Amino acid sequence: MALSLEQLEAFMAAVETGSFSAAARKLGKAQSSVSGLISNLESDTGLPLFDRSTREPRLTRQGQALLEDIKSVLKSHNHLRYRVSNLADKVELEIGLAYDNQLINDQQIKQLLNDFEQQFPSTSLRLLHAAQHGAYRLLDEHKVDLAIGLRHPDSAARFGVTSIGQVQFAKVASADHPLVELKELSDQDLQQHRQLKFVDTQAHSESIRPGGSNAWYCNAPETLLSMLRMGLGWADLPLPWVEKELQSGQVVHLHSHHQATSFPQSLDIMWRREGEAGKCQQWLRNRLELQLTQSYQPQPC
Template sequence: MALSLEQLEAFLAAVETGSFSAAARKLGKAQSSISGLISNLESDTGLPLFDRSTREPRLTRQGQALMEDVKAVLKSHNHLRYRVSHLTDKVEPAIGIAYDNLLVHEDNINSLIRDFERAFPSTSLMLLHATHHGAYQLLEEHKVDIAIGLRQHSYTEQYGFTSIGQVQFAKVASISHPLTKLSNPTESDLVQHRQLKITDNQSGTRHSEDRTGNAWYCNSPDNLLAMLKMGLGWADIPLQSVASELQNGRIVRLNCNQQALSFPQSLDLVWRKEGEAGKCQQWLLERLTLQYRQSEPSVSIQ
């Protein structure tokens, strides 16, 4: 038994439009052609698919049983045609992005993926939260194609990179934390209290730059914010990540006398330069650069 796609398309069009004549108009064929295709389908399957005893043909029990399978076959065929066309046009079948969600606003990502789905519906997209140096490690391990994070000290020649914005850091604590009672906390004041820090899975739980000897680490911005609000320590983190908490007064800036605000740090978009970039990667690099610069939320530093 050999069933043609043309037969299946005629069958589904007749089901969806309610008549052979309407199916013919939808497919741009003569009504006699649609009738012939459906008759041949019934002959090839050995099943009566439509009841023609009424003015408009109605699906039989056998036709109803096959309808979902026909839909699935045609959907799979269309997907295959679309995938072949995209591969010919150098559209990647899959692409991955790792980003530090303490630095990158989720509204930016949500807007990006809505437009990406419309532009590349057959490409598999993977988004990974990766704190600290995690995004770059995933890029080095070839687990993603693009990384977004703070600028590294240097990049090897195999990577391309561009700055897509500036990240302003500040020292903050819960309104109930003892440091907020000091008008100008000094460095010695800070080291007497626990610092809360973001880390990643590969870097481990402790770092040589720990000044307090009593730092707590986590790889989740949500956990860090929860610990801040509980008054379990202070943190030097991006202002945008605590913008709403600063506005409602639950988190406050520490007006440290040595430097109230850290110097802005560059937020970088990094990718591997090996081979020719496909259309998905080119689209993402251009869109991320443009979108993040235009929509980066502003946070008052007053």
């Protein structure tokens, strides 16, 4: 039994439009051609698929039984044609993006996802959270194709890089921390109290070792913020990480004898240089640069 796609398309068009004549108009064929295709399908399957005793043909019990299978075959065929077309146009079958979700907010990602789905409906998208330099590591390990993160010392030498803005760091503590009572902090004051530090446990170049001030390390930004709110120590963190806490007053700036905010660090889009970037990656790079540059402009120190 050989069933043609043309037969299945005629069947679905008749189901969707409600008549053979309307199906013919939809497919751009003569009505006799559509009727012939459906008759041949019934002959090949050995099953009556339409009841023609009424003014408009209706699906029989057998036709209803095959409907979902025929839909599935046509959907798979259309998907295959789309994939072949994408490969010819250099559209990737899948792409991965790593980003720091403490620096890139949910609304920005939602906008990106909506537009991406419209542009590349058959491309698989893999999103990975990676705080601070974690995005650089995932890119280096070929686990993603694009990364958004704080500039790594080796990034410019190893990858293509576009800066989309700057991220300020600040020394902060809970509102009831003893350091808050001091109007001007020295390095010695800070060393006498526990520092809370973010650490990427997967990075081979970093090691976890206790600091002279009984530093505590954490690889989960949300947990680190909870420790900060509890007054368990002070921290030097990206301002976007603690924006909500600062606005609520749970966390406040510590003013050292240097400055309240540290020298800004660059926030970069990174990609591997080897091979030609496909249309999907090119679109993502352009879209991210356009969207995120508006949020991260260099701020005066």
